[in-house]
Amino acid sequence: MPSNIEFKGDSKAVLLKSLLAVAPEEGCALLLGKIKKHELSKPKKIVYEISLIWPCHNIWELGIKYLDDANKSLNKAKIHESKENRFLIDPKEQLIAQKWARARNLLILGHAHSHPNGVAIPSTTDLASTTSSTLMLIANNNEDLRAWWIKNSESKLGIEIPWDSQHQNIYSQRS
DSSP: SSSSEETTTTTHHHHHHHHHTTTTTTEEEEEEEEEEEEEEEESSEEEEEEEEEEOOOOOOOOTTTOOOOHHHHHHHTTOOOOOTTTBOOOHHHHHHHHHHTTTTTTTTEEEEEEESSOOSSHHHHHHHHOOOOEEEEEEEOOOEEEEEOOTTTOOEEEEEOOOEESSOOOOOOOO
């Protein structure tokens, strides 16, 4: 789990613009960069350094059968499903991004998406559709951007991760 998130160059601005450009639909992107380990710090710090944004097309469609838990959580809440409250990154696009990143000694550190009509906190659907531990950044229409470490779909909660973009904003970590 990262101790901190850092944005390099204009990656934060690119992320916000690409996520919010498709409003009122949810935007989505992959986060590319490197993991820095500060071995001498106590406790040991792991920083996810985001240097590039890979904007993605939201391919979610009504009737897509994936991750039944996510569908059940929406059905219980009787929320109208649409691209305004759902997103799906094309697995082919993820593979292309991963191959491109590896060729440049970069990693896919996680993903980002927008909540154009909500808050920058993981929704029940976001948590239910997470199958492995991952970094998730969420932005809303007010450009509130928050970083979350999601352990897995069974934990049902996220841990907020501080981020530092040239000391513009740092959130305190919550559990």
